[in-house]
Amino acid sequence: KNNNFYHNVFAFSAPILLCLYYFFPVCKIEVPERLTVSHEALIKTGLADRCISVPVREATDADILLVHSEEYLEAVKKTPYMTLEDLQEFTLQYGDVYFHPNIYHCAKLAAGAALQLVDSVMTGKVRNGMALVRPPGHHSMRSAASGFCVFNNVAIAAQYAKQQYGVKRVLIVDWDVHHGQGVQYCFEDDPSVLYFSWHRYEHQKFWPQLKESDYNSVGKEKGAGFNINVPWNKVGMKNSDYLSVFCHILLPVAYEFSPDLVLVCAGFDSAIGDPEGEMCASPDIFAHLTHLLMNLAGGKLCAVLEGGYNLTSLPQSVCQTVQTLLGDPAPRPANLDGPCESALESLHCVRSAHRQYWSCLKHMTFIFTASSNNSLLLSPAELPTSDVTTKRIKLAEEEEDKLKKVEEEKNAEEEVWPEPPKRVAPAVRTALVLPNDVACPDGCKHVNTSQVCLLVLLQGCSDVSGFAQAVLGLLLPLGYEYDPSLVLLARTPDSGLCDSVWQQLTGLLQGIAQGHTLVLMQVRRRRRGGSISVYLLLHFWGGLDRWQVF
């Protein structure tokens, strides 16, 4: 009896549903559950309790006009009152957007949330934070919606930070798997905003299929060099590919740019399992990406959600990001087996396109061997000139494609990946082993530690390009690959390392060995009739707090 009833109801309602669907297409992946599963995961893991929640507000017209045109804003303002037909008409003029009578309100809240986050960080109320918003923003342009985006939340936030707080330089890192063309267009002639984006490209075959998403779009006029596109010409990119691009492109340039604020277009469709990205990076990689960015701009970092459509990897990635923002040590990086040929080729093209703009890229020249077991390291040498190398790369690539085909056939079923590892937040973050008569600063604790795994003695990387070469281009990738259980840093008075470089060094290296860092400092103390050397031994454990030189 019951079945009969349901059959009737469905039979009757199906035609209505179908025509509604035709008139009013509903997006299958940009769904409300994206926010609910992410928020629930933050609550379940206890991370939400460790954050303060910032109230949202609607972006004002003035806020929105920082990026969008009057006519576009006026048009969007009308959508809540449009008939179904008008709404459909309005939507068809843009690519891949879905307008709903309520989306104008939601889009103002998304942009307003990003501005509230900027206020909280710039006024020092919080050190950093994340805005979990819908609809996303990085595709929307001055007078057009695109790719589920209505207002460009992050672009508005960047203009707002410059206008309201006099911020001179903003770094925007877009780790979403799609190219944020809206952000690129907004700032392509603006040297005060450095836009970095990696994105699935496949030689312009992947949406939004723009020529200007390629590596040779470096910005225009005064903005030349301040737009960095890293195209992924294959799917399946992994943790090593992401870390290599951070170490060999983004971080050296970011240190040279020296931003006052870091904004992240935090799209998590670049994680494993996402239907759009089809990449293979595990959610815990976002802990490392976040950690590496937190050493810039005095830690002022605002992450704003963009994409991310797998309802399992999205919340995991959000939690990895937030837990790192809270200062917890990053988990040991999973199976770093070196960047793939295609990633190395993109990396090489981007570095060549930007060498003329950034001194840190001028000095470092790389050859990438076409052997299959690339390490995260790129051996500095002359650039490959002969086409032999290129041919070798092509051969290696064909070889790799064959292997990949076999691989794809094998595991065509649903992607699976291990749950990200638990990350213990230590009670005491920094310990100090001091001579008895030296008082232990507050926040530290006396301990005796004995393990040593990686000893680093750095000479002479006191300026930015030296720092970039020695630390970002060599030490960091080596450290990640070596994956020690402890990092020991030794500093002698004649090491020539200035405090800020030393501070950055200790900050960056805490992404390795789950934050276990031992610092051995030799300080001279004057005594009657000569000086004696006293050694301070500091033990960090995931403490991202700024470490002062005692």
Ligand SMILES: CC(O)(O)NCCCCNCCCN
């Ligand atoms: C925020 C974002 O970057 O995740 N938006 C992605 C939009 C993807 C549109 N897909 C078009 C598919 C064409 N058939």
Ligand SMILES: [Zn+2]
């Ligand atoms: Zn995306």
